[in-house]
Amino acid sequence: MTDFSIQYGGHVSRARGDGRPVVALESTIVSHGLPRPDNLRVAREIEQTVRDNGAVPATIGMIGGRLTVGLDDAQIEHLAGADGVAKLSVRDLALAAATGADGATTVAATSAVAAAAGIGVFATGGLGGVHREANTTFDESADLTALSHTPIVVVCAGVKSILDVGATLERLETLGVAVAGYGTHRFPGFFVTDGGFDVDWRLDTPEQVAAAVAARADHGVSSGALVLGHPLPADEQLDPELHDRTLAEGLALLAREGITGKAVTPFLLAHFHDSTEGRSLAVNVRIILRNAALAARIAAAAAPAPSPLGFSIPA
Numbered sequence: 074m075t076d077f078s079i080q081y082g083g084h085v086s087r088a089r090g091d092g093r094p095v096v097a098l099e100s101t102i103v104s105h106g107l108p109r110p111d112n113l114r115v116a117r118e119i120e121q122t123v124r125d126n127g128a129v130p131a132t133i134g135m136i137g138g139r140l141t142v143g144l145d146d147a148q149i150e151h152l153a154g155a156d157g158v159a160k161l162s163v164r165d166l167a168l169a170a171a172t173g174a175d176g177a178t179t180v181a182a183t184s185a186v187a188a189a190a191g192i193g194v195f196a197t198g199g200l201g202g203v204h205r206e207a208n209t210t211f212d213e214s215a216d217l218t219a220l221s222h223t224p225i226v227v228v229c230a231g232v233k234s235i236l237d238v239g240a241t242l243e244r245l246e247t248l249g250v251a252v253a254g255y256g257t258h259r260f261p262g263f264f265v266t267d268g269g270f271d272v273d274w275r276l277d278t279p280e281q282v283a284a285a286v287a288a289r290a291d292h293g294v295s296s297g298a299l300v301l302g303h304p305l306p307a308d309e310q311l312d313p314e315l316h317d318r319t320l321a322e323g324l325a326l327l328a329r330e331g332i333t334g335k336a337v338t339p340f341l342l343a344h345f346h347d348s349t350e351g352r353s354l355a356v357n358v359r360i361i362l363r364n365a366a367l368a369a370r371i372a373a374a375a376a377p378a379p380s381p382l383g384f385s386i387p388a
């Protein structure tokens with residue numbers, strides 16, 4: 074029988090052995106969320122940003138059916154450039170393993186795998202959520218249900234602004250997912266700084282986020298995720314007027330071309346990147362890099378103190 078257990082990249086095994094902070098990163102952003110060839114450069118910048126901020130990056134994905142935590146550079150390059158890389162949510166993982174597929178993990182799948190691997194912090198751009206017109210299409214991202222039972226901190230710039238932000242916040246409440254703003258009571262709107270809604274809780278430092286993680290573990294009560302909304306500064310956001318115009322066009326195109334299911338999010342993101350002459354791409358990249366930096370600082374604040382003996386067990 075094939076062994077389907079999770080594979081660990083050498084850098085991640087060593088970090089785990091040493092008790093060093095690790096940040097999980099998703100691969101769907103790379104293979105389906107950002108255009109080539111920028112996607113590969115950005116994937117590398119995200120990893121470097123995590124390192125520069127004191128943690129070890131663990132990009133998660135599926136290579137030839139092997140579920141891997143801590144893809145190496147050649148594997149990331151493969152997922153960034155190969156055709157036919159599947160977009161994997163949690164339900165797809167075992168099917169992709171059984172069929173030897175290459176796949177990129179979404180927020181849902183990345184969080185679930187990271188938590189199974191004992192990684193407590195994950196950085197992404199924007200969560201999936203309730204799509205506009207979900208009342209007829211029933212299109213709600215599996216990110217939401219996965220986060221309802223996955224104990225992990227997800228650092229994000231809110232939910233993607235192509236979604237129904239208010240409905241998504243309602244669902245997060247129903248599903249028992251904790252939501253806090255980082256340095257703000259406003260829920261961010263991904264490409265735009267303000268998503269239009271307040272959140273109840275505000276956390277101001279990596280240590281405070283780490284304290285919330287510790288309290289959840291000590292209580293042993295909640296098993297859901299903590300979504301930390303980290304907005305872009307207003308002077309770095311996509312011009313809200315350009316945003317609204319581009320979104321309206323994108324939604325009209327979506328309807329005209331009859332795009333549904335998991336193709337919706339990549340289609341709308343590609344439309345933004347194509348029709349804003351690279352402006353939305355630059356904003357998207359800034360979002361991810363800022364979130365990677367904050368996630369690394371949170372992971373460092375949450376990591377156990379280094380061994381006083383100063384040695385580590387090789388993996």
Ligand code: PSU
Nearest residue numbers: 101102106179180198199201214335338
């Ligand atoms: N955030 C980004 N770019 C992306 C995504 C998030 O900045 O491409 C991806 C994530 O992997 C997220 C997915 O889980 O989009 C949501 O897809 P869907 O709406 O089909 O669930």
Ligand code: MN
Nearest residue numbers: 212213214334
């Ligand atoms: Mn969907």
